[in-house]
Amino acid sequence: MKAIDRVLAAREKDRPKITDYIDNVFTDFFQQKGDMLGKEDASIYGGIALFQGRPVTVIGHRKGNDVNENITCNFGMPGPEGYRKALRLMKQAEKFGRPIITFVDTPGAYPGLEAEAYGISQAISGNLAAMSSLKVPVITIVTGEGSSGGALGLAVANRVYMLENAVYSVLSPEGFASILWSDSSRRDEAAEAMKLTAQDLFDFGVIDGIIPERGLYIRVSNVIASALKELDEMSGEELAQERFEKFRSFDEGFLQTGTSARMENV
């Protein structure tokens, strides 16, 4: 399967959505809306639910199931209020000691006028910083398109998994081709060059595992259960420290000859 075929599969209209995962992997979902700063953003969906009988906080991008929902959910492209709502839910999860499970599926944060005016940059950087030090388990599953900072803003987790047909990249192949070659029609070539498939990311050491899509919900449940079993062994401090180390050192293989920083002239 070519990289571009994975990209198209990841964007497939009928691909399972956050609402499907909530229905099939969790029970007793209670939705929480609003950033409590004046806005609600339907492109990020979240709340509290039971996972195998225990309360967890679930958050994910929401694209919607039909045209009307697509529009309400802005096709899964959040503004700052979406990331602020996610952060509110995560801080609350930390307070009550609930693990956090996030589902990533977005073409990116919304490149709009209001999003910029109300601080999309600050909302994303705020989430990256805050998530790095959360004292509860955080598990992320990239289920569809994991595109750009809009995806990463929900993905600073102790364990990051991808579905076999999900993609995770710095931006869309169209955008990549347009920036580097000034030709967005070269997207197939870009998809290949970007190394954005689950296998590529696993080989880079950026994700912890690939989830096959046959028997999807059972597999997703099993992955969450076994990750939680490992993470439950750790204290809050250890969880934060482990997550910090993961994101501090994921690229150390590329820096090997430079790891002993020379600062002799300082």
Added chain:
Amino acid sequence: MNVVDERKEKFNRYKELRENPEEVLAPAIKPVSEYTIQDRIEDIADAGTFKEFHFDFPETNPLEFEGYVEKKEELRAESGQHDGIIAGKCKIGGYPVVLAIMNKKFMMASMGIELGETVCRSAEYAMEHKLPLIIFTASGGARMQEGILSLMQMAKTSAVIEKFKSQGGLYITVLTHPTTGGVSASFATLGDITLAEPGALIGFAGPRVIEQTIGQTLPEGFQRAEFLEEHGFVDEVVKRDDMKVTLTKILMLHS
């Protein structure tokens, strides 16, 4: 010198700087395009105090992207710099700090592994030596040629900055033209104090992308430093001539 005297001396130096900036500063007014990192260091750091960190990074090309290494080599020969950022230790108005400056002439100071790592090691040096960290940001965003490893630098730098701040470190960012994309949505917008240069373009999405998305022309001044100040995302817009005095004042207020 005891702590009180040391404080007094530094305060006097700050007062002197405030009252006679032209004696301490002789900033050449240069257009943005001609203003180099060396000019910036001369304008900001006390004379002769800047000592650059040398990290000895290996060549990185994680996607094995065609032409990428050659392009960097060409720019290194031209600029004498290894990537789009330099960092080091210096004094500003007598206060020792860690100072990093991004150089948009090097691939728009886009963030790849090396640039992200430089930000992190600078913050870690500041953490270890209990020094304030000041970063002059400018960037086109993520280093496309490094793909997902570039995106992940946003999480890496944000995590390290968060740790530095949580241990009491003072982090000052100065947003200069342009600060966009993955840099804007990570360490550039995490300052305890956020300054910006007049007219600097600061935003996550580029203006052209936004215009294409919303199908209309953007209002004048959109995403400029003053626009951010108005919307509550910048402590103060500071002219280049006033930058050293302002930084010294902030350092004095935290000493």
